[in-house]
Each structure stands twice: as structure tokens, then as C-alpha cells.
Amino acid sequence: MVRSRLMFFEAMGRTKEEMERPMVAIVNSQNELVPGHIHLDEIATSAREGIISGGGTPFEFSTIAICDGLTVGHGGMCYPLSSRELIADSIEAMMLANCLDAMVLVTGCDKITPGMMMAAARLDVPAIVINGGPMLGRSFGDERPGALLFELTGCGSCPGLYTANSMACVAEALGLALPWNSCIPAVYGRRRGLANRSGVALMELWKREITPAQILTREAFENAIRVDMAIGGSSNTILHLMALADEAGVDIDLDLFDRMSRTTPRLCNFSPIGPYFIKDLYDAGGLGAVMKELSKKDLLHLDALTVSGETIGQTIEDAQSTREEVIRSIDDPYDREGGLAILYGNLAPEGAVVKQAAVRPEMLRHEGPARVFDIEEEAVEAILGGRINKGDVVVIKYEGPKGGPGFREMLVATLSIVGAGLEGDVALITDGRFSGASSGAAIGHISPEAMSGGPIAVVEEGDMVEFDIPQRTLSVRLSKEEIDARLARWSPPPRKREVKSYLKRYSGLVTSASTGAILRLP
Numbered sequence: 001m002v003r004s005r006l007m008f009f010e011a012m013g014r015t016k017e018e019m020e021r022p023m024v025a026i027v028n029s030q031n032e033l034v035p036g037h038i039h040l041d042e043i044a045t046s047a048r049e050g051i052i053s054g055g056g057t058p059f060e061f062s063t064i065a066i067c068d069g070l071t072v073g074h075g076g077m078c079y080p081l082s083s084r085e086l087i088a089d090s091i092e093a094m095m096l097a098n099c100l101d102a103m104v105l106v107t108g109c110d111k112i113t114p115g116m117m118m119a120a121a122r123l124d125v126p127a128i129v130i131n132g133g134p135m136l137g138r139s140f141g142d143e144r145p146g147a148l149l150f151e152l153t154g155c156g157s158c159p160g161l162y163t164a165n166s167m168a169c170v171a172e173a174l175g176l177a178l179p180w181n182s183c184i185p186a187v188y189g190r191r192r193g194l195a196n197r198s199g200v201a202l203m204e205l206w207k208r209e210i211t212p213a214q215i216l217t218r219e220a221f222e223n224a225i226r227v228d229m230a231i232g233g234s235s236n237t238i239l240h241l242m243a244l245a246d247e248a249g250v251d252i253d254l255d256l257f258d259r260m261s262r263t264t265p266r267l268c269n270f271s272p273i274g275p276y277f278i279k280d281l282y283d284a285g286g287l288g289a290v291m292k293e294l295s296k297k298d299l300l301h302l303d304a305l306t307v308s309g310e311t312i313g314q315t316i317e318d319a320q321s322t323r324e325e326v327i328r329s330i331d332d333p334y335d336r337e338g339g340l341a342i343l344y345g346n347l348a349p350e351g352a353v354v355k356q357a358a359v360r361p362e363m364l365r366h367e368g369p370a371r372v373f374d375i376e377e378e379a380v381e382a383i384l385g386g387r388i389n390k391g392d393v394v395v396i397k398y399e400g401p402k403g404g405p406g407f408r409e410m411l412v413a414t415l416s417i418v419g420a421g422l423e424g425d426v427a428l429i430t431d432g433r434f435s436g437a438s439s440g441a442a443i444g445h446i447s448p449e450a451m452s453g454g455p456i457a458v459v460e461e462g463d464m465v466e467f468d469i470p471q472r473t474l475s476v477r478l479s480k481e482e483i484d485a486r487l488a489r490w491s492p493p494p495r496k497r498e499v500k501s502y503l504k505r506y507s508g509l510v511t512s513a514s515t516g517a518i519l520r521l522p
Contacts, residue, residue, distance in 0.1 A: 014057070022206050024056040025103035027063055027091055027119075029112050034067040036108035036157035036164055039186060040132050046192040047104045047130060050199020056206070058199075059100065063090050065112045068409060068435060069158065073380075075497050078406030080111050081433070082506045084243070085519055087115030088122065095123055102206045104199055108132035108157050110436070113167040114240035117176060120212045121247035126205035127212055128307045129177040130198040131168040133186035134278035135159050137271075156186030160271030162436030165278045166233035167240060172287050173227035175215045175306030179315050183282040201307055208309065216248040219301035223291075223312060225257055226299055229264035229338025230290055231281075232273050232357045234436030235444065238340065242516030254351040254514055258342035258472065265333030266357055267293055268326065272439045273339070273357050276326050284326035288319035293330040343443060343467060345475035346483060347429070347455050350447035350514040355438070356469050360424050363441035367466035368393045368427065370459050370476070375399070375496045376413050376432065383416040390425035393465040397456050398493070399432030400449025401517040405499060405507035411435040414442050429465065429474070431456055433513070443467065443474060447514035451492055458486035 009019055026047055030040035044060060051058040064083060071077040095103065102125050105116040113131065120127035137159025138151040157164035171177040178198055184191045205211075221241060228237050238257055245252045267290055270276045281287065294300050295316065302313030321327035328334055339357035356364070368391040373379040379396050382388055394413065401407040410432045417426050417440055427441035431449035434442050448454030455476070459465070464477040476483075499507070509519040 018057045021055055021057045022101040022203070023099070024051050024058050024202065025095060025100045026051070026058050026060040026106060027103055027116060028060050028106045029063050029065040029108065030106070031065055033070065034065050034109055035135065035152060035155055036067070036132055037065045039155040040106050040108060042192060043130060043132055043195045044106045046195035047106060047199040050196040051104065051203060054200040054203025056102070056203050059098070061094050063087050063112075065109060068110050068163070072409070073412045077408040078404050078503055081239070081517065082406040082503065084111040084115040084118070084240075085506075087112060088118040091116065091119035092122060095119070095125065100125070102126035102202055104202055105129045106132070108164060110163040110167065110236065113164070113171060114244060117171065117244050118247045120176065121216055121244060124211045124213050126202060126210060127176070128198050128202045128205065129171045129181065130195045131171065131177070131181055132156060133184050133188070133191045134165050136185055136187065136279055137277040154187060158437070159277040159279065160437065161231060161233060161268070161278065162272070163234040163236040164436070166228065166237050166436055169231060169233060169287055170224045170228060170237055170241065173224040173291065174220050175304055175312065176212065178308055179288050180286050182287040183278050185279055185282060201309070204309055205307060210305070210309070212248070215305050215307065216244070216250065217304065218250050219304045221245055221250055221252055222260065223300050223304055225260045226264050226294060227287065227291060229261045229340060230266060230294055231268045232266050232270060232339030235340055235353045235355045235434055236436060238353055238445070239433070239513065239516050243518045246516060246518050254342045257340060261338035261340055264299065264338040265330060266335040266337065266339055267328045267330065267333050269334050272437050280323070280326045284323035285319060285321045288316040289321040289327050291316045292319040293321065293327065296330050341469055341472060343469065343472050343474040345473045346478070346480070347459070347465070347476050348446045348474050349455070350512060351445070352429070352443050352447065352474050353445040354443045354469060355434070358439040359441050359469060362424055363427060364469045365467070366393070366427050366441060367464060370395045370461060370463045370465050372397070372459055372461050374493065376408060376410050379413050380416050383413065383420055388420070388422065388426055390422065392426050394426060394428045395456070395459050395465065396428065396430040396432060397450035397459070398495070399430055400451055401510040401513060402507045403431065403449055403451030405503045405510070407513065407517055408432050409435045410442070410444065411438055414438040414440055427467070431513070445513040447512045449512065452512070453487060453490065455483050455487070458483060458490055
């Protein structure tokens with residue numbers, strides 16, 4: 001090490017001997033605003049101990065973390081998804097500016113996990129993910145607890161299979177996290193033990209020169225998609241996997257998700273679809289038990305490498321389900337298809353996403369008059385004001401990546417439909433996205449989005465909208481000539497909310513939901 005550089009570290013109490021070892025980052029997203037991150041200092045401390053015992057010298061730095069739950073229903077929801085790129089960029093800046101050799105990514109909630117994994121793929125230094133774990137939930141006994149019929153009991157990510165826990169499962173299925181990362185509860189000592197072992201495992205990766213490029217292969221992404229479909233994960237996983245694949249140089253598209261969903265039985269029934277929480281996954285044998293069931297039908301690439309140094313096949317060799325109501329047998333699934341579906345049609349030429357597992361059977365096919373709104377708040381006001389009727393299709397536009405900007409979740413709108421007792425009668429379609437906690441006939445990610453001149457921009461009040469989820473179609477009952485004529489008269493409207501400087505830059509760079517809402521220079 002250059003003497004002038006060593007002087008700065010000595011000024012902070014580091015010794016020459018420490019600086020001769022690998023310099024390992026602990027990227028800690030702890031803060032006091034997010035339940036899933038409030039305890040991450042403890043996780044980081046355990047990871048630090050593992051790094052030291054494995055022969056590394058740890059250096060901790062922070063990155064931001066936004067809780068989607070705290071941004072629901074106001075303009076703050078423009079920021080969670082757009083923060084994903086800020087997280088990846090900030091990690092890149094710190095790692096490269098300081099010439100660090102490897103990194104433990106200490107994460108918890110929705111956009112932080114994908115942002116950190118994107119940085120890992122981009123930098124391609126030895127890296128490992130350790131999540132903070134799910135909180136212990138307490139439901140109110142309903143067979144289908146939905147989004148909010150549970151108590152938040154303490155630290156950890158929200159207890160159901162919403163986006164945070166879906167992404168923790170994805171990290172494990174990709175091979176970027178150790179087995180059990182997905183489901184050990186936040187308050188359990190075993191979670192701290194896993195963090196310690198993650199630090200040790202990272203040093204083994206460094207010694208063996210194993211980097212994310214060797215793990216994030218096409219086969220790894222197919223494994224992650226397969227597992228996500230089998231557990232019924234959040235629709236946001238599609239965005240994040242596509243963005244991560246872009247960083248890793250792996251070509252995947254929406255059609256791959258739909259093809260794999262059609263051939264993946266859904267083995268789990270977690271909230272908001274069913275009554276189980278992620279603690280139940282832990283008790284039932286963990287994500288490894290889900291993967292073990294999938295392997296019985298040759299649905300996984302078992303030779304894919306993981307950060308454990310072993311293959312997926314080796315890590316799940318002894319896994320088994322101990323609660324068949326939580327992890328069904330591959331021969332007795334909850335559904336014959338996976339949790340998500342991709343729809344196409346004249347309303348979504350580039351695709352739309354629906355969590356089909358959360359849709360009531362009577363709403364899998366529907367047609368009805370469009371009730372059109374240009375911002376979520378106006379739609380919510382109409383729903384709560386009793387102005388939405390059975391059979392209607394609520395259309396919320398200008399909430400896409402560019403239009404929001406920031407691609408807001410329409411959680412308040414979906415909850416309002418459920419609360420009004422209309423979940424079995426009213427659909428919602430949007431170029432915005434949905435919370436992992438959303439349920440009902442909620443079709444989002446419509447691409448191209450309205451602000452980019454997609455057909456959804458010219459849907460008018462009373463137009464007949466129809467969709468058929470089993471047939472993967474979403475259309476408005478208008479001729480191509482009429483749609484083209486309306487688009488010829490259309491121009492982007494002024495936004496209905498104030499936009500600060502970061503979101504202005506984001507809006508100018510962000511791409512379609514159909515590509516993962518990644519950033520591209522114009």
C-alpha cells in the first residue's frame with residue numbers, strides 16, 4: 001500500500017498488519033426509519049466478526065434505504081424504486097474510490113436488495129448478500145389475511161411474501177446468499193449466525209477468486225424465476241431481475257417469465273394470497289425445501305454455483321418439506337401455474353404484469369367500462385366516494401417510471417377496492433406498479449407507459465376494457481385506426497405533482513417497465 005494512503009488509515013487506528021489483508025466492505029443499509037433495517041447494525045457486527053475470522057479487514061459504510069410502507073399514499077412513493085439506482089451507484093462510488101476487494105451486502109427491504117445486487121454484478125468483486133430477515137407476524141385468523149390484516153411485531157421485513165421477502169428468496173435462489181437467508185426470522189440468533197458465516201464465506205470467495213460473474217449466469221436467473229413462480233412472489237421481482245440481468249450482461253425478457261410461469265406449479269400460499277408468513281417457510285424446511293420439490297421434476301439447474309462454494313444441487317441435497325400445507329409436494333401444488341403472468345394486447349403492446357395467484361377465479365376474465373384517472377389519489381377518492389360501480393375497470397395512467405415519475409405503487413387504490421367490498425367485481429389496470437402486498441385483479445407495468453405515448457394514454461371514460469388472464473390478453477375495444485387517431489392528437493400533459501431535481505433526471509433517463517425500468521443515456 002502506498003505510504004500516503006496508509007497514513008490515513010493509521011490516523012483512524014488501523015495497523016499496517018491489518019492493511020496487508022484484503023480490504024472488505026460491509027455495506028450497511030441500517031437506519032431508524034425502516035423496520036426491516038432498524039436492527040441491521042447487529043447483522044453487520046456479526047458479518048464483521050466472520051470477515052475478521054476469515055482473514056479480512058472490514059470497513060463499514062452506509063447506503064440509503066426507503067420503506068415503501070411509509071411512502072404509501074403520498075408523493076414520497078415516487079422515490080423507493082428510483083432509489084434502487086442511487087443505491088447501486090453509491091456502492092460503486094465507495095468501492096472504486098477506496099479500492100476495496102470484496103463486500104458483504106447487509107440489506108432488508110424492497111429496493112435495497114436489488115440495488116445492492118446490481119452493484120455486485122456491476123463491480124464483479126467477491127460479494128455476498130445477507131438480509132436482515134422477516135419479522136414475526138401475527139394474523140387475525142383469516143384464511144386469506146391480505147395486505148394489512150396482521151400485526152407488525154418488531155424488527156424485520158414485513159412478514160408475508162411481499163417484495164422484501166420475495167427478493168430475499170430471489171437472492172438465495174440466484175446463489176448470491178447462503179442457504180436460509182430467505183427465511184430465518186430477524187429476531188432469531190440464527191440470523192446473526194448466518195451473518196457471521198456469510199463473512200467467513202466471503203473470504204473463501206476472495207481466496208478462490210469467485211465473483212458474481214461466475215454465479216449470475218443465465219441458469220442462475222432461470223432458477224430464480226422458477227423459484228419465484230413456485231412461491232408466488234411479488235410482481236416487483238420481474239423489474240428487479242431484469243435490471244440485475246442487465247448489469248450482469250444476461251439477456252432475459254418478459255416472455256421468459258411467462259414461459260416459466262406456465263411450466264412452474266405454485267407450491268406455496270403465503271400472504272397476501274394465503275394464510276402463511278415467511279416464518280412458516282422457515283419452520284417448513286426453508287427455501288431449500290421448495291427447490292428440492294422443483295428438482296424432482298428437473299425444473300432447476302442444479303449445477304449452478306452459489307456463494308457457499310457449492311452448487312444449488314449440493315445445497316439442497318438434504319432439504320425436505322416438514323409442513324406440506326406450507327410447501328406442497330410437486331405432485332399436489334396449489335396451482336398448476338406460477339404466481340405471475342404477462343399479458344399483451346392493444347393496451348399493452350410491450351406487456352403488462354399481473355399476480356394471477358392473487359386474483360379471484362371470477363375475475364380471471366373480465367370486461368367493463370373504463371373509469372379513467374391521471375393520478376392514484378383521484379382514483380382513490382372516487383373509490384372511497386362510492387363512484388365506482390361493480391363491473392368497472394379503474395384505469396390509472398401517468399404513474400409509470402417516467403410519468404410518476406418513479407413508478408409508484410398503487411397500494412392505496414387496491415386496498416380501497418378491497419375495503420369497498422369490490423375485489424370480486426372491479427379490476428384496476430395501470431402503467432404504475434403494485435405492492436407485493438396487493439391482491440385482486442390488479443394489472444400493472446403496462447408498457448409503453450402513458451407518458452411515453454403508450455395506448456393507455458388515450459383510454460377514455462367509458463371505453464370497454466377486457467382481459468383474459470389465462471389467455472394472457474389485455475385490450476381496449478377500439479380499432480387500431482381509432483387508437484392511432486387518438487394518439488395523433490395526444491401530447492404529454494403537465495404533471496399533477498411537484499417534481500424535484502433527482503426525479504427530473506430520473507424521468508429523463510429511465511426506460512420502460514418492460515425492460516426493468518433501468519436507466520439509459522438518451
